[in-house]
Amino acid sequence: MTTHKDADANVVPEQPGRRKFLNTAAITGLAGAGLSMGLAGCNKEDAAPDAATATGAGSEGGIDYAKYAVHPGQLDEYYAFSSGGHSGEVRIYGLPSGRELRRIPVFNMDCMLGWGITNESKAIIGTNPDGSLKYNTGDTHHVHPSYTDGTYDGRYIFVNDKINTRVARVRLDTMECDKITQLPNVQGFHGIFPDKRDPLDPAINHTTRVFCGNEFHIPQPNDGRDLDDPSKYFCLFSCVDAETMQVRWQCKVDGNLDLIATSYDGKLVCSNQYNTERGVHYVDMMAVERDSCIFLNVARIEAAIAAGKSFTIGDSKVPVVDGTKAANADPATALTCYVPVPKNPHGVNVSPDGKYYACAGKLSPTVTLIAHELVLKWFDGGLAEPRDAVVAEPEVGLGPLHSGFDNRGYCYTTLFLDSQIVKWNLDAAIKAYQGDKAALDKIVVDRIDVHYQPGHGFTSMGETREADGRYFVSDNKFSKDRFLPVGPVHPENSQLIDISGDKMLLVHDSPVHSEPHDSIIIRRDIIKPRQIYNIDEFPLAVKSPTDSRVERNGRKVTVYLTSQAPTIGLAEFSVKRGDEVTIILTNLDKVEDLTHGFAIPNYNINFIVSPQQTQSVTFIADKPGVYWCYCSHFCHALHLEMRSRMLVSA
Ligand code: RUQ
Ligand code: CUA
Numbered sequence: 001m002t003t004h005k006d007a008d009a010n011v012v013p014e015q016p017g018r019r020k021f022l023n024t025a026a027i028t029g030l031a032g033a034g035l036s037m038g039l040a041g042c043n044k045e046d047a048a049p050d051a052a053t054a055t056g057a058g059s060e061g062g063i064d065y066a067k068y069a070v071h072p073g074q075l076d077e078y079y080a081f082s083s084g085g086h087s088g089e090v091r092i093y094g095l096p097s098g099r100e101l102r103r104i105p106v107f108n109m110d111c112m113l114g115w116g117i118t119n120e121s122k123a124i125i126g127t128n129p130d131g132s133l134k135y136n137t138g139d140t141h142h143v144h145p146s147y148t149d150g151t152y153d154g155r156y157i158f159v160n161d162k163i164n165t166r167v168a169r170v171r172l173d174t175m176e177c178d179k180i181t182q183l184p185n186v187q188g189f190h191g192i193f194p195d196k197r198d199p200l201d202p203a204i205n206h207t208t209r210v211f212c213g214n215e216f217h218i219p220q221p222n223d224g225r226d227l228d229d230p231s232k233y234f235c236l237f238s239c240v241d242a243e244t245m246q247v248r249w250q251c252k253v254d255g256n257l258d259l260i261a262t263s264y265d266g267k268l269v270c271s272n273q274y275n276t277e278r279g280v281h282y283v284d285m286m287a288v289e290r291d292s293c294i295f296l297n298v299a300r301i302e303a304a305i306a307a308g309k310s311f312t313i314g315d316s317k318v319p320v321v322d323g324t325k326a327a328n329a330d331p332a333t334a335l336t337c338y339v340p341v342p343k344n345p346h347g348v349n350v351s352p353d354g355k356y357y358a359c360a361g362k363l364s365p366t367v368t369l370i371a372h373e374l375v376l377k378w379f380d381g382g383l384a385e386p387r388d389a390v391v392a393e394p395e396v397g398l399g400p401l402h403s404g405f406d407n408r409g410y411c412y413t414t415l416f417l418d419s420q421i422v423k424w425n426l427d428a429a430i431k432a433y434q435g436d437k438a439a440l441d442k443i444v445v446d447r448i449d450v451h452y453q454p455g456h457g458f459t460s461m462g463e464t465r466e467a468d469g470r471y472f473v474s475d476n477k478f479s480k481d482r483f484l485p486v487g488p489v490h491p492e493n494s495q496l497i498d499i500s501g502d503k504m505l506l507v508h509d510s511p512v513h514s515e516p517h518d519s520i521i522i523r524r525d526i527i528k529p530r531q532i533y534n535i536d537e538f539p540l541a542v543k544s545p546t547d548s549r550v551e552r553n554g555r556k557v558t559v560y561l562t563s564q565a566p567t568i569g570l571a572e573f574s575v576k577r578g579d580e581v582t583i584i585l586t587n588l589d590k591v592e593d594l595t596h597g598f599a600i601p602n603y604n605i606n607f608i609v610s611p612q613q614t615q616s617v618t619f620i621a622d623k624p625g626v627y628w629c630y631c632s633h634f635c636h637a638l639h640l641e642m643r644s645r646m647l648v649s650a
C-alpha cells in the first residue's frame with residue numbers, strides 16, 4: 001500500500017485525511033464474510049509509480065481549475081444522464097460544471113410535475129382497478145440512450161427498474177417518460193442496453209431492441225409450486241421492442257445476469273454473470289472459481305423463434321428459447337456462449353472500436369478482455385473453447401467494477417476497494433497475455449485516488465464510436481468528509497476527471513443525491529429538447545379560454561380549464577359532494593419557460609402544465625366547502641392571484 005502513503009504525502013490541503021476512511025467499511029465487510037480478495041495477487045506498487053504525482057498536482061499548482069469553470073451565463077459542453085437508484089428517477093446534469101438541471105420522475109412519484117398524480121402519468125405507470133398506482137417504488141440502475149450508426153441519436157433513453165422489473169423509455173425531446181413495460185417471470189431486472197444496429201438487415205442502423213438482464217433466479221413459473229427447489233430456478237434474458245416496448249422474446253439461461261453490453265454490429269449481446277452455481281444462499285453464490293460472461297447470438301435466437309422452437313412460461317405469451325449451457329454445447333447450433341471469467345465479476349463494457357468486451361473482476365483484481373471476433377468464431381465452429389476468446393486478463397487493482405474508454409486505446413476502470421481509478425492500455429495487456437514480458441510494465445500507466453469507493457465510472461461519449469477521451473466521471477458510493485455535513489444520510493460524490501492528458505486530473509467534486517448507479521455523458525449538440533409542447537399531441541386539449549366549462553354526466557363531472565398568465569379559464573366551478581371530478585387543464589401560453597401549476601388544498605392534487613401542454617386529474621369531491629385551486633408554479637407578477645374557486649356543495 002505504499003502507493004497510498006506516497007499519495008498522502010502530496011495530498012492537497014483541502015482533501016483531509018482520506019486514509020482514515022479508506023477501505024475500512026468495505027474491506028472489513030468483505031473480510032468478515034471470509035472472502036479472499038486476492039490481495040497478494042495484486043502487484044500495485046510496481047504498477048503505479050506515478051500515483052503520487054497525479055494526486056499531488058493540485059498542491060503544486062499543477063491543475064488550472066479555472067479552465068474547467070463554467071461561468072455565469074455559460075452553458076455546459078455535455079449532458080450527463082444519470083440513474084437515480086432507489087429514488088426511482090433519472091437525472092440530468094451538465095458537465096463539466098456538475099450543475100443538476102432536472103430530475104425526470106419515472107418509477108417514483110413527483111408532486112412538482114404531478115407524476116403519479118395526473119391521469120396521463122398514471123396510465124403510463126400502470127394502475128389497479130380502483131385507479132391507484134400499481135407501483136410507486138422503483139430502483140433505476142442503468143440509463144442508456146438509443147443509437148444510430150454507433151452513436152447517440154437523441155431520441156430516447158431506456159432505464160431499468162430493478163424492484164418491479166420494469167423497463168421505461170424517456171423521450172429526449174420532452175425529457176419525460178412515455179412508456180413503461182413490465183417483464184414477465186423476472187425478478188431483479190438489473191442490466192439494460194439497447195442494440196446498436198440490426199444483425200440481419202444492414203439498412204436498420206439504429207436501435208430497435210432493448211436487452212434486459214435478470215439478476216435473481218426464480219422458479220419458472222413463480223406461482224408457489226416450487227418454493228424451495230433451486231434446481232427449478234432460472235433467469236430469463238429479455239428482448240424488448242424499442243418502438244412498441246412489448247417484450248419480443250426471452251432466453252432461459254444459467255447463472256445470474258448482471259450488466260449488459262451490446263456489440264456495434266448488432267450480432268452479439270453479452271452479460272457478466274455471477275452465481276453460475278445457482279446458489280440460493282450467500283455462501284453458495286461464491287462457491288465456484290469461475291463464473292462467466294454470456295454471449296447471446298441475436299440472429300440465431302430470432303431464427304429459432306421464427307422456426308417455432310420456443311415455449312412459454314405460466315400466463316406469459318412471450319416466446320422463450322433455451323439458452324442454458326447444457327442445451328448449447330454445440331457451437332453449430334448454440335444460441336449462447338458462456339465465456340469463463342474469474343468468479344463474481346461485475347460490469348462489462350465494449351471498447352469504442354467494437355473489438356473488445358472488458359469484464360471487471362470485482363472479487364478478482366483483474367479485468368478480462370474478450371475479443372468480439374473470437375466469440376463469433378466460436379459460434380462458427382472455429383474456436384476450441386469459449387475461454388479462448390479471452391485475449392487479456394491484466395491485474396489492475398482491488399475491486400474492479402466498471403470501465404470506460406477513451407479514443408487512444410486506454411481503458412479506465414473503477415477500483416472499489418482501492419478507491420482509485422486505474423488507467424491501463426489495451427494493447428499492452430493483450431501483448432502481455434500473449435507472453436510478452438516487456439509489455440507487463442506498460443499495462444497500467446496511471447492511477448488516481450477518488451473519494452470514496454467508486455461504483456460506476458464512464459467517459460465522455462465513451463459508449464459510442466465517438467468516444468472523445470476528454471472526461472471520466474467517477475460515481476463514488478461514499479462522500480464521507482468531502483461536503484458540508486447534512487446529517488446521517490450523506491450525498492454521494494460524483495468526481496470529474498480530466499483524461500485528455502497522460503495523467504488523470506481530478507478537477508471537480510459534485511454532491512449527488514443518493515444514489516446514482518450509472519450515467520452517460522453526451523455531447524450537447526446531440527440533444528435537441530423542445531421548449532414548447534405540441535398542443536395537438538394532447539387529444540383532451542382545451543384550445544381556447546372560452547372553451548372552459550363544466551360538463552356533468554350523472555355523478556361524473558368534467559371541468560375543462562385553461563391556464564394563461566395570470567388567469568385560469570374559470571374563476572370558479574361548482575360540484576356536489578361525492579361527484580367524481582375530472583379536471584382537464586391546458587396551458588395556452590406559448591412563451592418559453594412559462595409553466596403553470598394547479599394545486600387543490602386538502603385534495604392531494606398538485607401538477608403542472610408547461611406551454612401548450614394538457615394534463616388531467618380525477619378525484620372524488622368528498623369534502624364539502626370552498627377550495628382555492630391555485631397556481632403552484634411561479635409564472636407572473638400576479639401568480640399569487642392566479643386562482644379558481646372549487647365550490648363543493650354538501
Ligand atoms: S451496478 S456499481 Cu447496479 Cu450498475 Cu455496478
Ligand atoms: Cu400561473 Cu403561477
Ligand code: CA
Pocket residue numbers: 477478479492514515
Ligand atoms: Ca452511499
